[in-house]
Amino acid sequence: MAEESIVEENLQTILSEICKSIRDSDPDIGEKQLKKRLVANFVEYVGQNFFVEKNKELDSFLKDGNKSIKEELNGFSRTYFLERINKNDEIDYLGFVTIRIFNLDISDVDIKIKKKLILSGKSPKNIDCIPCYLIEQVAKNSNVEDNPIGAKDLLDLAMGKIIQSNNLLGSALVTLLGVNIDKVINIYSEYGFEKFGELKTPSGSTVSYQPMYLKLPTGIDSLCQ
Amino acid sequence: MIISTELKINTTEAEKIADSKANISRNELVSKVTKFSNVQDKSIKVIRPWQKKVL
Numbered sequence: 001m002a003e004e005s006i007v008e009e010n011l012q013t014i015l016s017e018i019c020k021s022i023r024d025s026d027p028d029i030g031e032k033q034l035k036k037r038l039v040a041n042f043v044e045y046v047g048q049n050f051f052v053e054k055n056k057e058l059d060s061f062l063k064d065g066n067k068s069i070k071e072e073l074n075g076f077s078r079t080y081f082l083e084r085i086n087k088n089d090e091i092d093y094l095g096f097v098t099i100r101i102f103n104l105d106i107s108d109v110d111i112k113i114k115k116k117l118i119l120s121g122k123s124p125k126n127i128d129c130i131p132c133y134l135i136e137q138v139a140k141n142s143n144v145e146d147n148p149i150g151a152k153d154l155l156d157l158a159m160g161k162i163i164q165s166n167n168l169l170g171s172a173l174v175t176l177l178g179v180n181i182d183k184v185i186n187i188y189s190e191y192g193f194e195k196f197g198e199l200k201t202p203s204g205s206t207v208s209y210q211p212m213y214l215k216l217p218t219g220i221d222s223l224c225q
Numbered sequence: 226m227i228i229s230t231e232l233k234i235n236t237t238e239a240e241k242i243a244d245s246k247a248n249i250s251r252n253e254l255v256s257k258v259t260k261f262s263n264v265q266d267k268s269i270k271v272i273r274p275w276q277k278k279v280l
Contacts, residue, residue, distance in 0.1 A: 007264040021275050045274035083264055089272050091264070105233035113236050116243035159249075160257035173242065175232060192248030196238045211232055217247040217254070 006094065006149065008157055011072050011079035018042060039065035049093055053142040055179065057205065061137060062096070076100060077136060080157055082149050094149045095140040097158040102134035102175060132173035132213075133162045151187045163216075172218045177209035188212050 018041045022034060029037070047062040061068050071077045077100035084092040106114055107128040114124035135158045141147060162174055178188045180199055189195075193212040200209045234242070264271060 006261055008261040009264045013265065017273060018275050021273075041275050082261065085264070085271055089270055091271060091273065102232070105231050106239055108233060108235055109239040110236045113239045113243060117239060156257045156260050159254055160260060163251075163254040164258055177232075194241075194245070194248075196242070197232065197234060200232075213242060214249065215242065215245050215247045217249070217251040219246075222247065222251050 005084055006153070007083050007085065009081050009083055011068065011081070011096075014046065014081070015042065015069060015072065018045075039069055042069060046093060049143060050096075050139075050141050051143040052139045055139070055207065057202075057207065058137055058139045061098075061139070071098070078161070079137075080161060082153060082157060084144075084148070092144050093141055094144055094147055095154050096137070097135060097139075097154050097161075098137040099158050099161060100134050100136055102132055103129035104132050104173065104175065105129050130173070131171055132175050133165070133171060135162075135174065135176040138176075151184075152191065155188075155191050166216055172216050174214045174216060176212050178212050180208040180210045185210055185212075 015038060018038055019034065022029060022037050022041065043063060043065040047065055047068075050059070050062045052059040068079065072079060077098050079096055079098045081096045082094045084094055086092050105128065106117060109117070111124045114127065117130050118124060118127050135155070138151060138154045138158070140149060140151070140154065159174070165171075174193075176188065176193065177200060178185050178193070185195070189212075191214070193214045195210055195212055197211040200211065201207070202209075
């Protein structure tokens, strides 16, 4: 991949620019109408240009502007794009990742082991979850001919954002749910993720997901790397 | 992915996670922060689809 030609951008900036563009053309627009047009513009210019082959749930995330925009505006998650500036100075959307904070349920874990996972001084009896980062979505745009990015590039984008957050706030664990296909699981395994827990199949879905985790560098060893 | 279901771990998995070491170094991770430049930082002009026409 020619990295110099690939740039990143976050969904918030895209939404902000669309809002500004709408307001410039209609300064008196009300909030309700602004939101309606924001969704319509986003779906037309970003969502409809995106196609995630073999995964309807991922494919619908951007096409259903209400869902992606609601998640972003409510602060539930953050979505980042990889883009290519083409020869017409236009943007090709190559892929996206969505990351968020997630609570990993440790309510069934023995107290002795729980202690290892929580802050010293806190009572393990009163803590049933630990915060971690979740890479919620990793999607490549199949609509782009000769799309130069791969899953590793998208994971690098997600992990770059996570390590920035980790540097500011801490937390030691990254999780994801990988589509349970050998090829996909192998990509995550090669990146450093390890399997845990049972397969998850969301209701109404035919796709199974394998929970996986990656431990971030901690302890004195991490200081000497 | 888009899963609303909870992720729960048992004692064996929790112990494995607690005792495991990172499979990736901090230096490797830090290099990923700067792997891609932000389009906003590029000095070249980018034409956005919504700049051509707003619904």
